[in-house]
Amino acid sequence: MDLTSEVVMRQIDLLKGRVLFINAPTDDLLSQFTDDITASIWCWNFNDYQYFQSQQSKVHFGVEFPEGEFDQAVIFVPKSKELLNYLLHNVASHLSAGSSIFLVGEKKGGVERAAKQMQPYGKTLKIDSARHCQMWQTHLEKTITPKPLSEWVQQYTVDTPNGELTICALPGVFSQNRLDVGTATLLPYLSKVTSGKIADFGCGAGVISAYLAKLNPKNRIFAMDVDAFALTSTQMTFEQNQLEPEQLEIKAVTGIQDAPLFLHAIVSNPPFHQGIQTDYNASENLCKTSRRHLKSGGELWIVANRFLNYPTLIEQNFGQCTIKADQQGFKVLFASTQKNIKE
Template sequence: MDPRSEVVIRQHEYLSGRVLLANAPTDDLLSNLGNDIETQVWTWNFNEYQYFQNQQANVHFGVDVPESPFDQAIIFVPKSKELLNYLLHNIVSRLSEGASIFLVGEKKAGVERAAKQLQPFGKSIKLDSARHCQMWQLTLDKTVQAKSLADWAQQYNVATPNGDLTICALPGVFSQNRLDVGTAVLLPYLSQVTSGKIADFGCGAGVISAYLAKLNPKNRIFAMDVDAFALESTRMTFAQNKLAPEQLEIKAVTGIEDAPLFLHAIVSNPPFHQGIKTDYNASENLCKTSRRHLKSGGELWIVANRFLNYPILIEQNFGQCTTKADQQGFKVLFANTQKK
């Protein structure tokens, strides 16, 4: 069991009524809480959503707080400070004065720093410190009005051959404040991508998706990500730039196996983090299995850290891999399926 869950179980007497668990670990925590507690899980990670569904848990996937009422909330500290601010603000807006919010996290994940973010909402005390984790209790002495989702988005501009794009990125989304180096290295090559039905795997704030849509209004983009905040950011980016809604299909995925078939191209700055942990599974599977989602003559375009073994994996599965660029620590890799 996750040590954060063990700390919650140790302090279960503080829990009562309807309890919302935000960003909960995928373990047996729910079955170890008392029968007098009615739990609801809020996650924005599609893998975790499917895990809790399989557990027959009451689970909500999305960027908004679940609509059903709750009396208390437990927030498991996310990686992003901005995302924690978002969670706190929105959960506080649904509770009344005197209600409790519990914050749980590992010391190495910054739980002590995160606990300081409780201060604007009331008095907080440390309930427990064990298994390299801490659990804090916030007692609300105020409530707040929820803000619109757009108020939480950061914006920055990206140049394209057809004019600038305004990127909208919500809290916790990769590269929220500026264009990341890897994507910047890839963008000049997007004009070489074959047009048609294109998947952007790990779409983030929608930079690649919007760039491809702006390059060619005939492109149909499948923006895919595990993270609901990324998917919503991509939707906001398309709306902000007045790109045709029919060009975009948003798809929550667990991996490339959920991509459509018969794609003309797959383009990706592939993800390699799950929370604070490094995880190359999704991006390695992309290299190994994306071929089966492409039409004959379909293309794979990836930008990745220079040190990763993606060229070998791509070559093993496509028969060839071309390095289109090697700069600033990143490689732009290209492969295609052989036309019959």
């Protein structure tokens, strides 16, 4: 059981009624509860969603607050301060005055900093500290008015050879305030990507997807991410730039194995974080197995930190890997499948 779940179990007597667990770890916490707790889950990580579905839990996947009424909420601290603000505001606008909001997290994950974000909603007290974790409680002083999702979006512009793009990013999405260096390094090469069915793996706020769609109106973009906030941001980016909705297909995935087959290209600034933890599995699997999702002559374009061993992984699986750029700590990598003579 996750350390944060162990701390929740130490305070199980404080939980009662319809309890919403937000960003909960994928363990057996819910199976430990007695009948006086009716548990629901709100998550935005597609891997987490599939886990809770397999446990027959009542789970909601998405960026919006789940439907229904709740007596209490337990928030497991996310990595992003902005995302926690969004969660707290949503909880405070849906629970009744006097309800308890609990916050639990690891000390190294910033739980003490996070607890300060609860203070505007009511008196906040630390109720437990164990297993290098803390649990805090706030009694909601008053219900507040919900804010529409559009008010949580941050926008910034990206200059491209084909004109300016306005990027829309929701709380918690990678590089929410500005274009990241890796994607900036890759952008000049997107005009070289073959046209057709293209997957943007780890789409984030939709910079790559939107630019590929802007480059060629015949491109069909599959924007793939594990994170519902990223997928919704990409959708918003397309709408903001008045790109054709028929060009875009939003797809929640657990990894590259969920990508369509017979793609003309896969383009990625691959993710390497799960919450506060570094996790290279998704990006390494992309290097190892993306070939099976490409048609003959299909292309793989990746930008990655210079120190990562992706060129070797790609070469082992494609037979070759070309380094198109090596600058500012990032490499742009290219590989293609062998062209079938019959095509």
